[in-house]
Amino acid sequence: MPRWGMAVDLDRCNGCGACVVACHAENNIATVGADEAARGRANHWIRIERYWEGEFPDVRLTFRPVMCQQCGNAPCEIVCPTYASHHTEDGLNAQVYNRCVGTRYCANACPYNARFFNFFNPAWDKPLHLQLNPDVSVREAGVMEKCTFCVQRIRGAQLQARADGGELRDGDIQPACVQSCAVRALVFGDLDDPDSEASRFSRSPRGTRLLEDVGTRPNVTYLARQS
């Protein structure tokens, strides 16, 4: 059984935001408009956190892409009263939209603020409604949602591999953010496979995990900046 994980090389990330756009397109995430976004209602399953260091003019800009960390010990899972948020066998932190009643407790418990609430029913301006991904369900108002590591792609690749009678190789699965990252800052793979690229990066001495002291055991590793 694989254990899916990701490695993010902060040295490579230039904050272009392609992953955010790709994620919106792949996962049918509606845009909410300027007013709602200003009220903090924008839903980006992956976001580029932007931090300035130092005083002007000696400032340095750093980026950190943050998505659901797919925690091994996820605070969101235990607090959900209906099992809408639950753990899959391959280590994914899954969200069953149809089972969610909208207590928003999972989002409060999440230290990364990586969970999003649908305040209104989603709507797409024409012609964006024509590009909805048929593999991903659209979430109604009152339901929590979050990064799934593009579970539709994982399941699709697994089915394809089984149909072809072959093995799933490292790199066969690429979530939308990984696929769209021009500088290859994001790497996705099986952490239980010691030879996978994501697994090697995760063991790197540069590797840190976000808010590790909270005890969530994230499956996303950040490779610290060296420059």
Next chain:
Amino acid sequence: MTYPPAPLVDDGLLRPLVRRSSSPSPPVISSRIDSDLLRPLLLTSSRFYVVAAFFGAFVLAGLVAWISQIYFGFGISGIRRPVYWGFYVTNFVFWIGISHAGTLISAILRLVNAGWRRPVTRCAEAITVFALMIGAMFPLIHLGRPWLAFWLFPYPSERLIWPNFRSPLVWDFFAINTYLTGSVLFLVLPMIPDFAVVRDKSTGLRRRIYRALALGWRGTPRQWHRLETAMQIMAIAIIPVAVSVHTIVSFDFSMAPVPMWQTTIFGPYFVAGAIFSGIAALIIAMAVLRRVLHLEAYLHPVHFENLGKLLLVMALLWGYFVFNERLVTYYGNGPAEMTVFFRTQRDSFAPLYWTMVVCNFVVPLVLIGIRRFRTITGCVLASGAVVVGMWLERFLIIVPSLGAKYLPYSFGTYRPQPVEIVITAATFAAMALLYALFTKIVPIISIWELKAGEHPSPALIPPATEEHRLGELHL
């Protein structure tokens, strides 16, 4: 079964009660108890309809607000990422807290057989039931999809999906249901003899209704004995239930890894705060009843004074808990905790925080701590401050922590929207409305307990209290 003849229990009701009151209250005349206390049931002035319509309009507005929230979407509230809980959960914790008035006053004072409790118990128990009914609405109101709330109920479904028993929200569900069932029993049991009194004094349809409510009460020694035994059992059973309810409500917060939430002190801190706000609500309710229903002969300054002293004790306890919580956080100096700490202590939430401290600690200490101010007016003013302060306390526990959770990039704030404010106002109106209607259906002061206090009968005193009588407990 026979009991040894009991010595006369001096409840303090017949003695001059007021030590320093300038206007001594009229003494209770036993022959007038029935007519005095049944008057609100039998006579209804037009003023009552005006009051009921006034509060009913607020409740209606709250309903409209809730329906529009369901219709238009949760977005019309002020909730935003990352502050996903706001006014609704504040109200939930606040009203469940208010519901602790009944259990403490009634159950504990019953157990120690404190004589002065007799005119107070039913006011208190009614607050418990109504506050619980209102508080238990909020988990529904705050749901994203409230029509699916039954998924929290452990019913056998064809898909064999049960609620997640690890979730504190499911514990809440069980705790509140247990408490509501228990406190309804605790309220209704001692109402049976009073229903019989109303039955005997009324005619027509009312007589038929109260005959059904009185459950065949005849006042035989056997029935009295069973009622007293049942009340003893309920009084003992309801105290641990009440303590567990607010502990479990506090678990909603302390079980989540959120700065300033995840602390071991929340259980007792919430229970103390709940009893604190409950006593304040009781004092206000009693003062209103005394004025509106002309119960000066039954609710004496000494009742307010005794409850005021309880309020003072709880104010000190609350102050201790807040100091303890803050000091430990400050000493620990964790970066995430300190961000929330300073947000409430001196940044954007500081005005609310210091208002809370004044309302919950300084005002009760001055108004009740100083003997000259410990009048009915003083107690009511202090109680009003405490109710405001405790509401703010709940708010300040929830919102600043959620708004400053670890990663500074996603810090946020919260501003309530009209729909939340209207629903919050409607809950206070609902409390007043339910209480007003209740006084029209049930004698708000327990008639038989009052009489039992004046003419103690051996059959009314179960052996347990006979041996350990602490009737003279003037707190």
